[in-house]
Every structure is written in structure tokens, then in C-alpha cells.
Amino acid sequence: MDIRHYTVALNVDPVQQSIDGYTEIDLKLIAPSNVILLDLWHGLTVRQVYVNGKKESFTHTEDDLLTITGSKPFATAKNIKVKVEYGGLPGVAVKPPWTGGFQWSKDEHGNPWIAVTCQSEGAKIYFPCKDHPSDEPNEGADMIITVPKGLSVAAPGLLKKVTNSKTTSTWHWKTNYTISNYCIVFNVGKYTKITRSYTSVDGNKIPMEFYVLEEHADKGQHELEILERTCHVLEKYFGEYPWAKEKIGLAETPHLGMEHQSMIAYGNKFKYTKVGGEDFDWLLTHEFGHEWWANKVTNKDWAHMWIQEGICSFGDALYTRELEGEQSYLKRMQQTARNVQNVKPMVQGDEIDSDQVYQGDIYGKGAFFMHSLRFVLGDSIFFPTLKKLATDSKYTYDNFVTSDDVEKLFSAASGKDLKPFFDFHLRTTNKLEIDVKQVKEDQYKITLLNFDGTLPIEIVADGKMTKRDIDKTGITVTSKAWPQIDPNVYYLKKVILE
Numbered sequence: 328m329d330i331r332h333y334t335v336a337l338n339v340d341p342v343q344q345s346i347d348g349y350t351e352i353d354l355k356l357i358a359p360s361n362v363i364l365l366d367l368w369h370g371l372t373v374r375q376v377y378v379n380g381k382k383e384s385f386t387h388t389e390d391d392l393l394t395i396t397g398s399k400p401f402a403t404a405k406n407i408k409v410k411v412e413y414g415g416l417p418g419v420a421v422k423p424p425w426t427g428g429f430q431w432s433k434d435e436h437g438n439p440w441i442a443v444t445c446q447s448e449g450a451k452i453y454f455p456c457k458d459h460p461s462d463e464p465n466e467g468a469d470m471i472i473t474v475p476k477g478l479s480v481a482a483p484g485l486l487k488k489v490t491n492s493k494t495t496s497t498w499h500w501k502t503n504y505t506i507s508n509y510c511i512v513f514n515v516g517k518y519t520k521i522t523r524s525y526t527s528v529d530g531n532k533i534p535m536e537f538y539v540l541e542e543h544a545d546k547g548q549h550e551l552e553i554l555e556r557t558c559h560v561l562e563k564y565f566g567e568y569p570w571a572k573e574k575i576g577l578a579e580t581p582h583l584g585m586e587h588q589s590m591i592a593y594g595n596k597f598k599y600t601k602v603g604g605e606d607f608d609w610l611l612t613h614e615f616g617h618e619w620w621a622n623k624v625t626n627k628d629w630a631h632m633w634i635q636e637g638i639c640s641f642g643d644a645l646y647t648r649e650l651e652g653e654q655s656y657l658k659r660m661q662q663t664a665r666n667v668q669n670v671k672p673m674v675q676g677d678e679i680d681s682d683q684v685y686q687g688d689i690y691g692k693g694a695f696f697m698h699s700l701r702f703v704l705g706d707s708i709f710f711p712t713l714k715k716l717a718t719d720s721k722y723t724y725d726n727f728v729t730s731d732d733v734e735k736l737f738s739a740a741s742g743k744d745l746k747p748f749f750d751f752h753l754r755t756t757n758k759l760e761i762d763v764k765q766v767k768e769d770q771y772k773i774t775l776l777n778f779d780g781t782l783p784i785e786i787v788a789d790g791k792m793t794k795r796d797i798d799k800t801g802i803t804v805t806s807k808a809w810p811q812i813d814p815n816v817y818y819l820k821k822v823i824l825e
């Protein structure tokens with residue numbers, strides 16, 4: 328089954344904390360079947376299911392499966408339109424954005440302020456879908472959300488229209504881009520829209536829109552200035568902003584934040600530090616980086632989620648490099664190395680669920696791995712290849728990536744077999760063990776103990792730094808004192824002095 332499009336049309340009632348309406352799913356079957364399986368949280372009540380306009384029978388069970396059985400097999404030739412009418416009380420977020428669901432919050436003036444997050448739970452918590460990262464709706468999604476009059480709805484894509492009744496407003500948002508299920512969400516609040524125009528690296532004018540709470544309207548323009556600077560840096564390394572035909576979007580949320588495509592959830596309360604003398608909002612930069620790493624380049628299975636979080640976090644460090652230079656970037660990566668936990672490998676299999684994969688190392692160790700790879704390959708190969716990963720159609724939009732895809736791309740670009748290097752860092756918790764042994768008064772033998780292959784390593788001997796290729800057979804250096812190994816910290820390592 329291949330999902331082509333979703334339309335999520337819901338009435339949202341902040342008083343009852345309920346939703347009610349329908350979802351339409353356009354899909355293709357690759358083989359004829361009279362059964363269609365969808366995921367939908369069992370706490371919601373399905374009233375009726377139609378397939379191509381015809382009522383069909385269904386079961387909706389405790390295991391969150393909606394099983395639709397047709398009276399005869401559904402054809403494979405063209406799109407099948409499934410309409411599910413449903414409603415009820417959606418799951419409430421326990422600890423958003425990490426443990427998601429609906430967050431029925433209020434702003435300082437008591438107005439409803441509603442956010443939906445479901446990165447780990449999946450969009451099935453509130454609409455019927457095929458809940459796996461490997462099947463995005465290739466033709467995009469429509470969201471038609473009705474709220475009490477006076478509130479605004481912020482969602483992915485472009486706003487098509489707002490229809491008002493006496494007591495309600497219906498906001499129709501539409502994206503034509505492929506989109507992850509957990510990004511098909513909306514935010515509701517007493518918002519003001521702050522706008523700005525962005526000119527992309529390819530010269531396209533892209534509208535910037537910030538749906539900020541009215542009470543914070545005065546902070547909106549400055550936040551967009553920061554976002555504009557961030558976008559210029561990320562475009563330099565990763566290519567043009569991925570949703571240039573629609574918008575750069577930001578919505579203020581009662582939770583910390585999430586990478587919702589073309590409508591980033593922002594809840595860092597306008598707290599800044601300084602990078603390069605400019606206001607820096609770490610949360611904004613990180614979530615916005617996910618427009619490339621997660622939303623445009625998407626892992627095929629949760630098992631490879633380090634690609635989204637690790638490379639995105641590496642992008643955060645590149646922002647520092649761009650504004651403050653290489654030394655600041657190195658310092659940042661040294662701090663990252665100190666925080667690596669190495670309890671579980673970043674990749675623990677090929678198909679595992681999101682809870683199993685989620686751990687701190689997919690961020691920091693993932694970023695540090697890119698830093699090591701950069702050192703091994705050199706900038707002239709590393710940066711263009713990283714940009715290729717973010718821009719080549721093979722890896723982006725409708726296509727998905729695994730750790731093997733990333734390894735093969737960098738191996739091909741460098742002419743080196745990087746599989747041992749990738750496996751060592753992604754699939755084990757080992758650190759490189761580097762043995763230094765004094766063999767004469769002024770001679771030291773340096774050997775790589777636990778890695779099959781050669782790695783370039785910086786060595787300082789007699790105050791002079793050299794970059795040497797080292798493997799299990801080792802090299803000998805002359806030095807009056809013990810040589811320093813990898814002083815800039817390009818590797819996670821253990822140095823053994825004998």
C-alpha cells in the first residue's frame with residue numbers, strides 16, 4: 328500500500344477537549360486486496376468508513392488497528408479514496424514534545440492554546456494513517472481545522488482560505504510536498520502573524536511567517552531575523568531551504584519545540600545566548616535544521632534516526648563555525664565528545680521502534696561522528712558530499728535513507744571503504760584504542776589497537792603537529808617527551824600509555 332495524500336478535517340472543541348470530523352486517505356494498492364489496514368488510536372470512535380464513496384465494514388481494535396473489509400477486492404489501477412468519520416477525546420500529551428498527544432493549554436490571558444505533538448507516538452493518535460516513516464503522502468496533505476472564532480490555526484504548507492461562521496473559523500492549510508506523518512499537525516492560539524521576506528541561496532523569495540501569541544507580538548520580528556541568519560548558514564552547507572515554494576513557518580507553542588515541516592513548533596520563550604556577537608536561539612536553530620535533516624532527508628526506519636538527529640546537531644555546530652570560526656567549532660565538538668554516553672550503539676538493528684532507538688547519543692555522538700568523518704575525508708570531499716546527501720533526489724523528498732546509504736555515498740565520494748569506520752561508530756559503543764609505547768629514550772611507537780584499517784591521526788612531537796596514517800602495525804615517532812595524540816579531539820578515543 329502506497330499512501331498518496333491525506334486530508335484531515337476536524338472540529339476542535341477546546342472546552343470539551345474533543346475532536347470530531349473525518350480523514351480522507353488517498354492510496355494505491357500494489358496488489359488487489361479486499362482488506363485495507365490503517366493505524367488509529369483505539370480511544371477514538373470510528374462512526375463510518377467509506378471506500379470510493381461506498382460504505383464498507385470495519386473493525387477498530389485495542390491494538391490501534393482499523394481493518395476495513397471490502398465486499399469485493401479493491402483495484403490496484405488507480406487511487407483508492409478511504410474516508411473515515413470519527414471523533415472523541417484524543418490522547419492528552421503527558422510530557423510534550425517527548426511524550427506527545429494533544430496539549431490543551433492556555434495563554435496568559437486564558438485563551439485556548441493548543442498544540443499537537445506525536446513524533447514518538449505517531450500521527451495515529453489523532454488521525455487514521457499508515458504509521459511508518461517509510462510511507463509519506465507523496466502528494467502532500469490538506470488540513471481543514473475548525474476552531475472557535477477569534478482563534479487562529481497554524482499548520483504546514485500554505486493557507487488556502489479561512490471560512491467564518493457565527494461562532495467558528497475554519498482554516499484550510501495545504502501542502503503539496505511529501506511530509507512525515509508526525510508533521511501533519513496543527514497549532515491553535517490567539518495568534519498574530521508576523522511576516523518577513525527571505526531570499527534563498529538560489530534567489531527565490533520565500534515568505535516567512537511567525538504565528539506568535541498576541542502577547543508576544545513585539546518579539547516576533549527579532550525571532551525572524553535570527554531565523555533568517557540561521558537559514559543563510561544552513562543553506563550554505565545543505566542547499567536551498569527545502570520548502571521554497573511554500574513558506575518558512577514558525578508557530579509559538581506551549582511545549583519546547585518540534586521540527587514540524589514548514590511550521591516549526593517554537594517554545595523556547597525567546598531566550599538567547601550569544602554566538603558571534605549575535606543573539607542565538609539554540610532551539611530555533613536545531614528545530615529549523617530538521618527542515619533538511621528529518622523533513623527533507625528522512626530515515627527509512629526509526630533504526631537510522633541518528634541521521635536526522637545527529638546530522639541536524641552537526642548543523643548546529645556548523646552554525647558556530649560559520650559565525651565564530653573553526654576554533655569555536657572545535658571547542659564545541661570537544662564538549663560534545665565529553666557528553667557521549669556510549670551505553671547503547673546508535674544503530675541497534677535495521678527495523679526497530681522509535682522508543683528503542685531514542686537516546687542522547689543519536690544527537691551528540693551522531694554529530695561527533697560527522698566531525699570525525701570530516702577529519703578522515705578532508706573538507707574538499709566531506710562538505711560537497713554532505714551537501715549531496717541533502718540535495719540529490721536519490722536521498723530526499725519522496726526517497727528515504729538508511730545508514731548504509733550514507734556510508735556508500737561517502738565511500739564512493741572518497742574512494743575509501745568506509746564500512747568499517749561506520750560500523751565501528753554506529754553499531755558498537757567502542758572507543759578507538761590508541762597505544763603509545765616508549766621504545767627508546769626519545770622514541771615512541773603509536774599503534775591503533777582495535778580498528779581494522781588506517782586512520783589519519785594528529786600527533787604532536789617536540790612541539791610540532793603532524794597528521795599521520797596509523798593502523799594496527801603502528802608508527803614510530805621521535806620525541807623528547809611523550810607525544811600528544813589527537814589534541815584537537817577528532818576521535819572518541821582511549822589513549823593507553825605504556
Ligand SMILES: [Zn+2]
Pocket residue numbers: 613614617636639
Ligand atoms: Zn532534533
